[in-house]
Amino acid sequence: MDDETGRDVSWTDESGRTHVHRITRPTPHEEYERRMVTALHYPVELVRSADAVLAELLPVAGKPKRALQLLTDRLQRAEVPDALELAVALVALQRLAHRYVNEVGQ
Numbered sequence: 001m002d003d004e005t006g007r008d009v010s011w012t013d014e015s016g017r018t019h020v021h022r023i024t025r026p027t028p029h030e031e032y033e034r035r036m037v038t039a040l041h042y043p044v045e046l047v048r049s050a051d052a053v054l055a056e057l058l059p060v061a062g063k064p065k066r067a068l069q070l071l072t073d074r075l076q077r078a079e080v081p082d083a084l085e086l087a088v089a090l091v092a093l094q095r096l097a098h099r100y101v102n103e104v105g106q
C-alpha cells in the first residue's frame with residue numbers, strides 16, 4: 001500500500017510467513033531539516049539547537065526582526081562566546097533571515 005504517509009513493504013521468510021513493514025515518509029519539518037543539513041552541511045544537532053533557540057525567542061519577540069535583535073543582544077552579553085554558541089547563533093540567524101524575507105515578501 002502506498003499513500004501520503006508512507007508505504008508497506010512485505011516479504012516472506014524461510015518458514016513461509018509473510019511480514020509487512022511500514023516505511024513512513026518524513027514529516028515536513030523532518031524533510032526541511034534533512035534538506036538544510038544536506039545542503040549546508042550542518043550537523044543535525046546544530047540545526048536542532050538553533051531551532052531550540054528560535055523556539056525560545058520567537059514567542060517572546062513576536063516577529064522575526066525582533067527575534068534577530070534579541071539574538072544579537074544575547075551574543076553581545078556573552079563575554080567570550082564559545083565556537084558552538086557562535087555556530088548555533090549563526091544557524092539561528094540564517095533561519096531567522098529566511099523567515100523575515102518570507103514575512104516581508106507576503
